[in-house]
Amino acid sequence: MKLSSKARYAVMAMADLATHDSGRPVTLQDIADRQELSLSYLEQLFGRLRRGGLVNSVRGPGGGYLLARSSGETRISDIVLAVDEPLRATRCMPGSPQGCRTDKKRCLTHDLWAELGNQIYLFLSSVTLDDVVARRVLGSSGLISAPPPAESAGSVEDRSDLALRH
Amino acid sequence: MKLSSKARYAVMAMADLATHDSGRPVTLQDIADRQELSLSYLEQLFGRLRRGGLVNSVRGPGGGYLLARSSGETRISDIVLAVDEPLRATRCMPGSPQGCRTDKKRCLTHDLWAELGNQIYLFLSSVTLDDVVARRVLGSSGLISAPPPAESAGSVEDRSDLALRH
DNA sequence: AGATACCCGAGTAATCCGGTCAACTTTACG
DNA sequence: CGTAAAGTTGACCGGATTACTCGGGTATCT
Ligand code: FES
Ligand code: FES
Numbered sequence: 001m002k003l004s005s006k007a008r009y010a011v012m013a014m015a016d017l018a019t020h021d022s023g024r025p026v027t028l029q030d031i032a033d034r035q036e037l038s039l040s041y042l043e044q045l046f047g048r049l050r051r052g053g054l055v056n057s058v059r060g061p062g063g064g065y066l067l068a069r070s071s072g073e074t075r076i077s078d079i080v081l082a083v084d085e086p087l088r089a090t091r092c093m094p095g096s097p098q099g100c101r102t103d104k105k106r107c108l109t110h111d112l113w114a115e116l117g118n119q120i121y122l123f124l125s126s127v128t129l130d131d132v133v134a135r136r137v138l139g140s141s142g143l144i145s146a147p148p149p150a151e152s153a154g155s156v157e158d159r160s161d162l163a164l165r166h
Numbered sequence: 167m168k169l170s171s172k173a174r175y176a177v178m179a180m181a182d183l184a185t186h187d188s189g190r191p192v193t194l195q196d197i198a199d200r201q202e203l204s205l206s207y208l209e210q211l212f213g214r215l216r217r218g219g220l221v222n223s224v225r226g227p228g229g230g231y232l233l234a235r236s237s238g239e240t241r242i243s244d245i246v247l248a249v250d251e252p253l254r255a256t257r258c259m260p261g262s263p264q265g266c267r268t269d270k271k272r273c274l275t276h277d278l279w280a281e282l283g284n285q286i287y288l289f290l291s292s293v294t295l296d297d298v299v300a301r302r303v304l305g306s307s308g309l310i311s312a313p314p315p316a317e318s319a320g321s322v323e324d325r326s327d328l329a330l331r332h
Numbered sequence: 333a334g335a336t337a338c339c340c341g342a343g344t345a346a347t348c349c350g351g352t353c354a355a356c357t358t359t360a361c362g
Numbered sequence: 363c364g365t366a367a368a369g370t371t372g373a374c375c376g377g378a379t380t381a382c383t384c385g386g387g388t389a390t391c392t
Pocket of ligand 1: 108113
């Protein structure tokens with residue numbers, strides 16, 4: 001799971017596709033115009049989305065792209081995964097089950113990052129394309145397990161500025 | 167909030183600092199040796215951590231660094247924030263309250279990414295340094311709100327391979 | 333045929349990032 | 363006082379990655 005801006009664009013494009021879903025194929029040019037993205041870039045993106053089985057393509061005049069599954073059945077995590085392949089991590093080799101670092105057993109922080117990745121995946125797969133276009137994204141609802149240490153009061157408010165990529 | 171490997175190193179170093187906390191300052195050289203990180207790089211990192219008020223420094227011989235707060239009172243989110251400053255996002259300008267894109271109101275995906283950022287922050291601030299060194303990180307416990315759409319069975323298992331950075 | 337649109341792979345310019353270096357300051361100790 | 367042990371600063375580098383483009387190809391409709 002990687003979070004590049006490519007992934008953001010893909011989700012934007014898919015959302016656009018979902019909103020203009022009327023049985024008839026939608027051309028990339030339309031999406032490019034509406035979302036103000038470059039056509040060439042979209043082609044690249046939709047190549048992956050198609051190979052990932054998320055959209056179907058229709059060639060020739062009158063062609064374009066169609067959602068392969070309904071927007072309620074397409075999870076955001078699917079999109080991100082399709083467009084930004086895993087590209088396995090730096091130090092921690094997920095291949096070998098045991099430790100990543102040098103030869104010792106997993107470093108202390110391993111579990112932390114693993115769990116974080118898990119949380120992110122869980123969240124992204126809990127949201128469907130339909131949720132997004134219907135603006136039905138839970139507004140800071142889903143709390144995560146343990147509350148923060150009762151200290152440094154009132155600092156867990158709306159920290160929404162996540163820099164996914166530059 | 168940005169998730170680079172710099173942040174990972176910072177957390178590693180802080181965890182090391184927390185485990186070797188005995189009232190006496192710990193030198194960066196020690197940390198560098200134990201965690202197999204470069205001294206120069208650690209200097210850079212700890213400069214930020216100090217400015218962020220997470221550690222105190224003692225200069226001169228016998229000097230080194232000390233945790234400013236107890237390990238139970240230091241949240242992981244604090245570390246990440248200190249070391250990897252926000253670096254505001256691409257399209258979505260967090261400065262202006264309304265829309266990010268061109269001039270229209272916020273694009274459909276805005277809320278999604280905002281909420282994702284929020285979730286990440288929530289998670290990271292629910293874990294303290296102490297939790298990490300005590301290996302007390304919840305193993306895929308904290309589920310997030312809505313379950314994924316009941317479909318495409320059994321695909322929400324342990325997807326822990328988050329590629330934070332190359 | 334010709335136009336429309338997808339398809340694909342190579343190429344590129346810029347950015348970013350992890351990491352280094354050198355010079356300076358502060359302080360302990362003898 | 364002098365020296366050495368540390369922290370402090372800021373500039374710098376090379377490689378990797380990203381975002382994005384281009385040009386040519388292929389299917390298909392009219
Ligand atoms: S990150 Fe996996 S063992 Fe260190
Ligand atoms: S990401 Fe904020 S409005 Fe598009």
